[in-house]
Amino acid sequence: MSGTVNLTELREGGPQDLADVSRIMADAFDPRFGEAWTSAQCMGMLSLPGVWLVIASLESNDVGFALARSTGEEAELLLLATRPAARRRGVAGALLRAIVAEAQARGVSQLHLEVRSGNDAVWLYRREGFEKVGERKNYYRGKMGQAFDAHTYARELR
Template sequence: MAVMNAAFDPGYGEAWNEAQTVSMLTLPGTWLSLASCDGTPAGFALVRQVADEAELLLLAVAPAHRRTGVALALIAHTRRLLRDRNGATLHLEVRYNNPAIELYKRAGFVQIGRRPGYYHGIDGQVHDALTLSCSV
């Protein structure tokens, strides 16, 4: 939860609370991959797979470990796990103005849709979500 709270800007309301995260982990096909640097949690990927498709529900990297390859390593690890589990496609949703979009593009994701007003910030503003997808 420390990585979650540090990684997401609270103004956009994108971080999950502990109860939401734990409840998601109880669902079939859901897993959490952790990345650490020198024994310190650096990031995580929360994924849910149904049949041959999966969704990257959350990808978070602690600010001190950004731009070090942690996020790309987590995505690559997720793709390997999906291949091992007969997965074919990985999807995600991201706020339209999130700088992480460039990371996702480098990782091979392409935009396949847009959800107007998907995110609701604590300031009352709404933000569209982009739906991205890649083959595993």
Template sequence: MAADLTIRVSMRATDPDIADAMKVMKAAFPPQYGEAWSAPQLSGMMSLPGSLLAIARLGDLPVGFALLRSIAGEAELLLLAVHPDHRGCSHGRRLLDRCMNEAEGSGAKAMFLEVRSGNPAIHLYSKAGFFQYNHRPDYYVGSNGERFDALSYKIMLGHD
């Protein structure tokens, strides 16, 4: 019997949580785009108020993660990744939905994210209701010095 996906959210990520996120990050973010974070960057963000790390697992296997920061009525999805071997199974959408719920629960009225132009995840964000509000030319610098544009997205949370 296949294991069900579980998502564990932590505001105080442990070293094993960071290690699990890094396993997914290394597989999910091709180095040529310059989007991946280092373990110290991830740990550093987790030390700031309002940060949370969501790890998606199938049994004990980490298959995805998301990093969210909520502060002053706004939330930013800093990272979301699904291991390439586990894409197309709605894991990304479940992580995104969980982050949106966590953000709303923290009092955030809006959620923001930035994504590289051409990233296939744009479809996920658009389908979830995010809309593009900004374009930053040459924002990301890839491993070979090539530059890539960033697109800024936003969604309003809650039902006022």
């Protein structure tokens, strides 16, 4: 086998990680789509019950994160981001699997997520067992006012 295997390290995150989360979002999300959250939005979400944050590192550098919340038997992946330099190295898959595992540990039966149409992450979600269950026309607004559809995906966890 040739090539280098990169091991993604995962850890539980918290409010102390918001500066890193903001930097990762700035690197990961194209500003023309307006998908990145502010630090205040992330802090507000982290203060709610049932919310968890997972941070991914490669070679001791934080390169990605996933933020999710659960209520009852359902959970939602709110954000998942990987720095461009760390993409195609298994980071996003490791983060998504960590969210799925934590949701299962919390007794969740279905995990939802929403993604902008045309987002390259759709291949990952489909590979990990998510199926498209809905669509919201013109849901996202980009920096220049353009509208983008939102696609909703779900995965049964039981």
